[in-house]
Amino acid sequence: MALPKRQTDIGPPKYDQFIPPVIKKNYGKWKYHEVLTGGTMVHVAESGDTLHTVRVASPRILSTETIRDICDMAERYCEGYLRFTTRNNVEFLVSDKSKMEPLLKELKEKKYSVGGIGPRISNIVHTQGWVHCHSACTDASGMVKAIMDDVYDYFTTKELPNKVRLAVACCVNMCGAVHCSDIAVVAVHRKVPTINHELVTKVCEIPTTVASCPTSAIRPNPKEKTVTINEEKCMYCGNCFTVCPPIDIHKPDEDGVAIVVGGKIGSLRTSPKFSKLAIPFFYNEPPRWPKVVAAVRNILETYAKNAKKHERVGEWIERIGWESFFKLTGIEFTFQHIDDFTFARDTFRTSAAFKY
Amino acid sequence: MALPKRQTDIGPPKYDQFIPPVIKKNYGKWKYHEVLTGGTMVHVAESGDTLHTVRVASPRILSTETIRDICDMAERYCEGYLRFTTRNNVEFLVSDKSKMEPLLKELKEKKYSVGGIGPRISNIVHTQGWVHCHSACTDASGMVKAIMDDVYDYFTTKELPNKVRLAVACCVNMCGAVHCSDIAVVAVHRKVPTINHELVTKVCEIPTTVASCPTSAIRPNPKEKTVTINEEKCMYCGNCFTVCPPIDIHKPDEDGVAIVVGGKIGSLRTSPKFSKLAIPFFYNEPPRWPKVVAAVRNILETYAKNAKKHERVGEWIERIGWESFFKLTGIEFTFQHIDDFTFARDTFRTSAAFKY
Amino acid sequence: MSGKYKTPLLDELEKGPWPSFVTEIKKAAKKSPMADDELGQLEKSYRTKRGYWKHGGIVGVLGYGGGVIGRYSSLPEEFPGIAHFHTVRINQTSGFFYTAEALKMICDIWDKYGSGLTNMHGSTGDLVLLGTTTENLEAIFAEYSSRGWDLGGSGSAMRTPSCCVGPGRCEWSNIDTLDITYTLTQEFQDELHRPAFPYKFKIKTAGCAVDCVAAIARADLSIIGTWKGNIQIDQAEVKKYADAGMNIQAEIVEMCPTNCMSYNGTLKINDAECSRCMHCIAKMTKALRSGKEKGATLLVGSKAPIVVGSLLSWVIVPFIKVDAPYTELKDMIRKMIGWWDDTAKPRERIGEVIEAEGMRSFLEAIGVPAQPQQVKEPRKDPFFFWEESDFQK
């Protein structure tokens, strides 16, 4: 069977082919929106036109079968129009309000999860994990599933003081937005990599490998055409492994995840914030990482109970102080919490005022 | 004439020999104080006893003649007791309230300056300058005199939103507290030092000299037993000069001072803060540095006009934002203001929210 | 072929209310032996607590240097179906808008040549097709490109730009995020497909400071819509919020970071002090609208933690007009990239280079003056450089 003629550098198709007529008409002329339920909202245009949205959870890994099912529903209720969100949920774009009920009914019957709108948890930004990435130090999809099952109510119905953005990164490359999430999980190694010197000589570029190490732990060994690692300096980031795979960072029995909290992205009220270390380590416990799940829930519920309305996790913690965060959550403070990376200095407390 | 027998390692005499009886009696049992005027206050003990204090300005460089005069007054009105403050003012410790009036009268007659108590300017912390230090890049005492003459009213009578702590450092060694002052002057060089190689070889330790440079601008030149300076990297701190004087940093026609603002020391309300660069440069203009004096006054008065009660300079600036500080004071923002030292990153704005 | 493996551990992840990726893989595995071997290897990973993937040689399609991530099982004998299991990055549409028709077409082709598994979407924004073999790549590319779809970025290249829904469905968007993203993607096709940069370069565009696309955290260039002029207040709607029980004092006035609001029946804003943080607008969308002069703030440098620690983007251009055809914006981006390309070492992101070289050299290169908006605060230590040009002033 002959292949069609390829084209190059055409870029993606233009967006305007995929937006429903109501959007075309009211493009850039929206006036306000109202959140109707945990998973539905309506946008009202200056013209008075409305667009209803139904947001549906996605495991992000979608089979073509499921995509087709979603498409079928979009055809039935949305003239075929739908979109995905930046957090990988599906959004049905309903121009005709009367289609809302039957759509929601079908979704319910098929056990789709409607939610994620308003001051709630939405989908967990996450990446490949053991499913597909050579760098993964944990699985992302499985952990996401385990966590979301547990905090499911906060996706569908229950309200929180504000949105809580969760993320999971399967290694410190952090292909998600872990570094700026309200609560996030990042997989970490805890042992110095072992080196297959023979292979290093064959497949690695020594200067790139040396330069890849953030702590300058790697030194070239020109005589043997390989490298050596200063164990004192290595903090197991795995960056050397990425540029030179024969430096093996994977140690299944000592790998696991850390939990970080308090990051945010938007500039509302307070500046975007990096997430900070809350719990330095849990062992990988597939398939459901019960300790991780419990820890996330603990932090989430402590926040829900103590924060003011509209306060994000990081804003709440900064208001009460980190010392209170550790107290309220009962999380132990360890040497790992004290920064010793480049900017450590700025994290040391330089004030005589603090809480006990 | 035979010298008396020396003693070693005796340390200073014990403080209790120098405190007046009212302090001895009420030591650690003070209840409250009241600021009476710009230069007088009374402390009241739990016992009901009172101690009046009269604070008098000092140029810090004091002749024995002036010290004797002060001592005479202390004998007349304070049973001989007096102290100095941590900002180098003199404090008369008056146990007998009735002595206040005659003391103040004599001080007035002799043109002593009474002030510095309460929400005012106090003495300027400063150091040696051309009077005595080999490292000085400006004179400290002269600049202090010129500034204090100009803002004198804020020492004696006029109130400010809170205390304003001024400092002058005659070089970046900063023997004062410039780095944490509300408004401060620090002398800076602007040219790469010139090297007397012959002398370097003779008097300097090369490794120490190399290590002294914060930007690693200095490299050893082992062949010639001297050092070379990478002009691109040098930011004229003069640290090399301190450890190796033949590296001459002094360039009278290009030396001058910078003005920094917004620092504080106490932990009240907000954490201690470093001072930040407000004006990168004024030429040295002895004897009265008119531009420096005017700039200090401008900042001071802009603060006085705009800050809330109890707000320190840095607290006010942080509330309104640095962009507003530059606008309100009319100070130009330059490339020098943008940090490029080790922690520069933390000073870059990482938020979409700011003022124009 | 399907159902070859017992997956007791993964089966645990089919329980519970959240949609299960395991179920998705199983669905694909019904049709695709590749997907079934994926399932088998994953079960093994769950048992042994480690991944079994490796890099291989670079794979791709003719004339392109990116768009495909080569991936190989390290246990090809045990799981032959995934001996090759590459991902194909299809450049998504601006704002992730699709029609059912287009998506079904994408599925059909993917079922033909790949595992039937996808990521909707990848973190950068691409529509990710998960798992195919080297020999299928050209066919996949021909099928999609002939239908108007192109590959996304990978490697040391411009990466697929992405954006929030913006004017498509958001009342707060100050700029046309969809059109900007589309236009820039077209503009940088060569840079996208033929990696020639020191490292990756990502662009994300958000319509306002709420930043629903995480531009400020995950893009080398973050374009964020903003405005000049006063926030427009509809006092009648303010009253409705109050009547509906909103505590305007606590929820709005006291949470305004600049303290520039007051409320006593009517809401007042001292706009000169407003930092345009979006809080009040977001929480009272019916009552408040942003000012009328629209534009964007350009921020540069964010990235993940390796090597120098995570970066958030830094304000470089506080306000720039961004109207079609976006000439000024394109020029500015070319200048930024040009400087970075000239200055960076391999695998150095633009933020890292700015930090290493100093903000001044970057700003001078792109012709942007120093402005207080670029910093949170001026420098503290009195160590600063002078250039000859400064003395001429």
Next chain:
Amino acid sequence: MSGKYKTPLLDELEKGPWPSFVTEIKKAAKKSPMADDELGQLEKSYRTKRGYWKHGGIVGVLGYGGGVIGRYSSLPEEFPGIAHFHTVRINQTSGFFYTAEALKMICDIWDKYGSGLTNMHGSTGDLVLLGTTTENLEAIFAEYSSRGWDLGGSGSAMRTPSCCVGPGRCEWSNIDTLDITYTLTQEFQDELHRPAFPYKFKIKTAGCAVDCVAAIARADLSIIGTWKGNIQIDQAEVKKYADAGMNIQAEIVEMCPTNCMSYNGTLKINDAECSRCMHCIAKMTKALRSGKEKGATLLVGSKAPIVVGSLLSWVIVPFIKVDAPYTELKDMIRKMIGWWDDTAKPRERIGEVIEAEGMRSFLEAIGVPAQPQQVKEPRKDPFFFWEESDFQK
């Protein structure tokens, strides 16, 4: 000898209301040719805009390695009186308390052997005698030490400890700053007089977080008094402040950094949330008193900007009891110094070493556990070390 020089520039600095250091130098110059030459050289500096001082060999008194700063004019022919012009650092009294008698004695000896000029006081705290010659040093030392006064520190040594007035005249002092300073000065006599450290080590003690001695900014070890337990409120006095016109809501409640206060006729404090910042106590001294259990916070590391940039001290021990004879405090200081001495390169201050080595190695060496009070916030990047001991847990 006096009045040798015309000083038109310096004369300008005798005008105006602030006391003039020029007048002081002239007063001294009436009696001392040294002071007169100082005046002449200073006038020259004012004319040429540069100093004329240089280091020379190290000078001092027998058995001591510090306490004198050797200083020489670089123009000894032009200004022979200051060919030598060393400063002598006399260890001040705790809290700078003096009797007229003692000060006059100090003046008498100084007139005999030196320039008659002083600094009351130096920035570290010493009573600084400004300008004498090498040959006079032993005599000066004999005269002072026989009368009970000793030299202060200089060089790579413990420096003269100093403190705020504390219990001597301040209602807020939580600790006996004067006694602590006196005791530590005695304790470290050897370290003070015989430089054997990597660099200088300064101790400053403040009675409370107001920190009137700038301990947190200018001392390697900052000892700051604090308390546990509730702030004691005298509501009658609160009322008086209100009656006298204080806006308690705006000036106190809203300025409380932890928002733990409320006021509606009576003032309430949620003490569990109070950070003991001192604001409310300082502004309402008659109404509020600190809690009853007294102690200190130990902070370490502040210094001036060279080499690594200015440092403020870091909280190391959040709360420690400091009662005479201060055994625990002394032990802790010895441990700190011991670690520093073992670890530092020459000219490295303790703060710089902690930063270079990591806080953990310092804390472990001095036996202090990790506590959230030591940090503003935990680390952000996920790069952290593990030691074998951590795995045993």
